[in-house]
Amino acid sequence: MPRTLHGLRRRAQSAGIRALRRSRFFPRSMVDRLGEEAGYADRGLDARIMLFFPGPPDQLYQLLPWLPTLEAVDAAHGVVVVCQDSRVAEALRARTSVRAITFSRYGALDGVLARSDVALALYVGHASANFECLRFASLLHAYIGHGDSDKGVSASNQLKAYDAVFAPGQAAVDRIHARLMRFDAERRCVVVGQPTTLSAPPAEGPAPGERTTVLYAPTWEGAQPSVAYSSVLTHGLPLVESLLADARYRVIYRPHPLIGVTSGDYAGANAAVLNAVRQAGADHRVIAADDEPLEATFARADVLVCDVSAVATAWLPALRPLVVTKPAGPAAVSADSGMLARVRRLAPEEAGRAPALLAEELAAEGGRTVLEELVAYYLSPYWPDRSIERFVAICGEFVAERDRLRSALVAAGATGT
Secondary structure (H helix, E strand, C coil): CCHHHHHHHHHHHHHHHHHHHHCCCCCCCCCCCCCCHHHHCCCCCCCCEEEEECCCHHHHHHCHHHHHHHHHHHHHHCEEEEECCHHHHHHHHHHCCCEEEECCCCCHHHHHHHCCCCCEEEECCCCHHHHHHHCCCCCEEEECCCCCCCEHHHHCHHHHHCCEEEECCHHHHHHHHHHCCCCCHHHHEEECCCCCCCCCCCCCCCCCCCCEEEEEECCCCCCCHHHCCCCHHHHHHHHHHHHHCCCCEEEEECCCCCCCCCCHHHHHHHHHHHHHHHHHCCCCEECCCCCCCHHHHHCCCCEEEECCCHHHHHHHHHCCCEEEECCCCCCCCECCCCHHHHCEEECHHHHHHHHHHHHHHHHCCCHHHHHHHHHHHHHCCCCCCCHHHHHHHHHHHHHHHHHHHHHHHHHHCCCCC
């Protein structure tokens, strides 16, 4: 093939691929890698802190709760969110004043960071693409997560890749200490509070004669058996149908946005629950994650049924009854820091008896005291009034520490990327 024709064909293919990535048909579960590298060929990042988010749009739920905190950090130190998907950057620009930039090509950060004075990188998830940024030794790296839970991934060995773990409370530190070998949790974990969990309204319960509102908020099925905590397939339909059939209860269903992405069985189970709630009508309702913040949905509910997930921790401040499902699969690994041993668990075979079991929980004495103790343990002494202030201060301390360490390396002639 003539060289000119070959070049034309390659350019046409590239143009077609770019057009597909820009179209509304490109999957939200894939990173579009439409970057802005050309605009940073000779520029750096005017920020001391970078949040690295390589995920596609369907993982935005991990980042969005952090936006108010990032705005406070930005005002104090300067923050930029570095993405690998242009749709993510566009969504962030519509929601926050924090800058968002898309660098799609591996290696694009090399020159940009060399021309910048970024001191600290933050990470909200354990994406394998994090290592495209973790490889840089010119800055410090801290894992902040996207909610604290007793899932096994909360004490993942991946935490060793970061210079520090910004932990919501002592429960997270103890969980990591108990499960990670050769990891100094007391030194590497910094308790910062949980700024993404807002203070919930006081527990009041339904008024006399009103129905009890049950929020069922299951997690997704996970990508491997060890994180298969979702109850949708094993509990979902019998749980919801039994509640819908009982005049004492009103049902709100808020599924995790990723339910069904790896399993057609879970997608089908989720569809069945959605259909049951919608067909029931009345004031039963489905609330999607995009409809409103989680705390707003919490404010509508009197009792929560959820899986082993960060939803359980976020609910604790409501001081209302909490029921956590038991995974059916024996391979699911939990990292219980105390919550799962102290709240009511719901096995798959009990799902159809949910109305009676929830009535027992609502009438139980001492439940509020347990929740108050769990709030103190899981959410730290900085929550809720000082969590953002504490987070901003800790970021500042890490920026200053990096600058001291970097200056020492410069003086010793040992700097590099």
